[in-house]
Amino acid sequence: MSTPTNREQWQNLADTLITQGEIKADAFIEGEYQASLSGERFDCVSPIDGRVLCQVASCDLEDANIAVKSARAAFDSGVWSELSPVKRKGIMIRFADLLEANKDELALLETLDMGKPIRYSGAVDVVGAARSIRWSGEAIDKIYDEIAPTAHNEIGMITREPVGVVAAIVPWNFPILMACWKLGPALATGNSVILKPSEKSPLTAIRMAQIAIEAGIPKGVLNVLPGFGHTVGKALALHMDVDTLVFTGSTKIAKQLMIYAGESNMKRVWLEAGGKSPNIVFNDAPDLQKAAEAAAAAIAFNQGEVCTAGSRLLVEAGVKDELLGLIAKEMQAWKPGHPLDPATTCGAVVDKQQLDNVLKYIRVGIAEGAELVHGGNQVLTESGGMYVEPTIFSNVENKMTIAKEEIFGPVLSVITFDGMDEAISIGNDSIYGLAAGVWTSNISKAHKTAKALRSGMVWINHYDGGDMTAPFGGYKQSGNGRDKSLHAFDKYTEIKATWIALD
Numbered sequence: 001m002s003t004p005t006n007r008e009q010w011q012n013l014a015d016t017l018i019t020q021g022e023i024k025a026d027a028f029i030e031g032e033y034q035a036s037l038s039g040e041r042f043d044c045v046s047p048i049d050g051r052v053l054c055q056v057a058s059c060d061l062e063d064a065n066i067a068v069k070s071a072r073a074a075f076d077s078g079v080w081s082e083l084s085p086v087k088r089k090g091i092m093i094r095f096a097d098l099l100e101a102n103k104d105e106l107a108l109l110e111t112l113d114m115g116k117p118i119r120y121s122g123a124v125d126v127v128g129a130a131r132s133i134r135w136s137g138e139a140i141d142k143i144y145d146e147i148a149p150t151a152h153n154e155i156g157m158i159t160r161e162p163v164g165v166v167a168a169i170v171p172w173n174f175p176i177l178m179a180c181w182k183l184g185p186a187l188a189t190g191n192s193v194i195l196k197p198s199e200k201s202p203l204t205a206i207r208m209a210q211i212a213i214e215a216g217i218p219k220g221v222l223n224v225l226p227g228f229g230h231t232v233g234k235a236l237a238l239h240m241d242v243d244t245l246v247f248t249g250s251t252k253i254a255k256q257l258m259i260y261a262g263e264s265n266m267k268r269v270w271l272e273a274g275g276k277s278p279n280i281v282f283n284d285a286p287d288l289q290k291a292a293e294a295a296a297a298a299i300a301f302n303q304g305e306v307c308t309a310g311s312r313l314l315v316e317a318g319v320k321d322e323l324l325g326l327i328a329k330e331m332q333a334w335k336p337g338h339p340l341d342p343a344t345t346c347g348a349v350v351d352k353q354q355l356d357n358v359l360k361y362i363r364v365g366i367a368e369g370a371e372l373v374h375g376g377n378q379v380l381t382e383s384g385g386m387y388v389e390p391t392i393f394s395n396v397e398n399k400m401t402i403a404k405e406e407i408f409g410p411v412l413s414v415i416t417f418d419g420m421d422e423a424i425s426i427g428n429d430s431i432y433g434l435a436a437g438v439w440t441s442n443i444s445k446a447h448k449t450a451k452a453l454r455s456g457m458v459w460i461n462h463y464d465g466g467d468m469t470a471p472f473g474g475y476k477q478s479g480n481g482r483d484k485s486l487h488a489f490d491k492y493t494e495i496k497a498t499w500i501a502l503d
């Protein structure tokens with residue numbers, strides 16, 4: 001089948017999947033799909049139009065116990081953990097190839113499940129997911145261990161070993177992509193993984209498990225447990241036989257996971273959490289039109305449901321009016337539309353709860369005295385889906401709620417400043433420290449500002465760049481550890497020092 005080229009063709013494909021009951025919705029344990037032990041299921045509701053797509057297995061403690069046992073047995077058997085790196089590499093690359101071969105189906109599942117436009121779910125999410133698996137696989141037979149600079153009569157070997165059983169708990173905004181940012185380095189280094197997708201977007205994770213098996217990942221090495229955070233998520237986080245917990249999600253839950261680790265076996269906990277990233281435009285920005293395009297995309301792409309969203313636009317007084325005018329014009333390109341229409345750039349918000357949350361923040365912004373200059377409304381209500389206009393608030397003060405809290409929707413706060421020191425001080429005045437943008441023609445100012453910002457990623461004269469070669473993650477309450485790049489491998493390996501006496 002060739003890739004659909006219009007909304008009708010995508011809709012036909014979706015209808016076939018849904019009505020023929022072809023959407024996989026069970027847990028995946030020990031190489032097989034199975035219902036949860038309790039038999040409980042929950043409705044998977046599409047935010048596009050409110051349609052129920054399928055009923056997903058709702059896993060709990062008992063399922064977690066079985067999955068951990070399966071993962072532990074697979075790890076101990078050595079079938080994957082002791083496979084030579086070059087062989088693991090081959091299977092990882094095949095896994096990546098198969099993700100790409102199934103791109104249309106995975107993209108469709110992602111769009112139906114969480115509302116993102118089909119034009120991105122394949123080209124950005126599935127392709128990015130495959131890239132993470134492939135990059136990590138390709139790297140694994142090129143990393144060497146170390147020999148310590150010891151005295152002549154001894155040898156100190158520093159070797160890396162897989163940690164064992166990894167639980168990966170991921171969010172709904174980039175479901176398959178966030179899952180694969182974890183799976184790539186976790187599997188490449190030889191671990192067994194239990195993946196817990198968000199209850200709001202479980203479908204691609206469930207389907208992917210089967211693809212992994214097809215690629216040759218042995219059974220038990222990747223188990224997938226759909227279900228809720230407070231049930232199966234908590235069970236994994238408290239489990240005495242999970243060695244490492246990796247997480248992408250909110251700061252609130254990230255903190256809770258550290259408590260669970262402390263209350264159980266002190267498992268390693270690596271957290272990618274929220275953000276409230278400053279995008280700083282100086283008077284001497286080299287290209288205001290480019291800055292406007294980037295600022296609009298930074299808040300409207302993926303309906304603003306992006307951890308690195310440029311949700312605080314810090315603009316120097318001299319270019320404020322011109323930049324705001326340009327951004328308002330750019331927002332025309334981000335009108336909410338049907339996610340299965342390849343022309344749509346801004347789709348549906350993930351669910352009713354998230355829509356209500358975004359609308360609440362818009363009301364709070366108005367009540368606290370920010371000036372609503374663009375958008376602000378729920379739209380396309382007749383569709384039965386969850387759509388909100390990209391929204392811009394001007395004259396925002398950094399102490400206002402909409403500048404402090406992560407909205408995780410398309411709501412931009414514009415804050416004015418004078419000079420570099422004030423930009424840096426406002427930029428850093430946040431509990432978060434994930435990302436930042438800096439727009440200036442002055443190379444010293446660019447470097448000084450980038451250095452002074454307490455954030456894990458800084459983009460100069462663009463926004464939201466990056467690939468597999470550079471680490472992704474944040475300072476402060478945006479988390480610890482990094483996804484992507486070889487630095488990610490640190491999370492999935494223990495370091496062993498072995499001393500050999502030669503005399």
Ligand code: NAD
Nearest residue numbers: 170171172197198229233234249250253272273274275307
């Ligand atoms: P969330 O924290 O509500 O949920 C994330 C995951 O945790 C879900 O799978 C959920 O089921 C699970 N969970 C919830 N409660 C749990 C508990 N008590 N025990 C164990 N697991 C539990 O976050 P979300 O709403 O799914 O995602 C949005 C958040 O993710 C935003 O804050 C966003 O900034 C963040 N995010 C961060 C990055 C990053 O790399 N820094 C990337 C994407 C998203």
Ligand code: MN
Nearest residue numbers: 113114200201
């Ligand atoms: Mn969903």
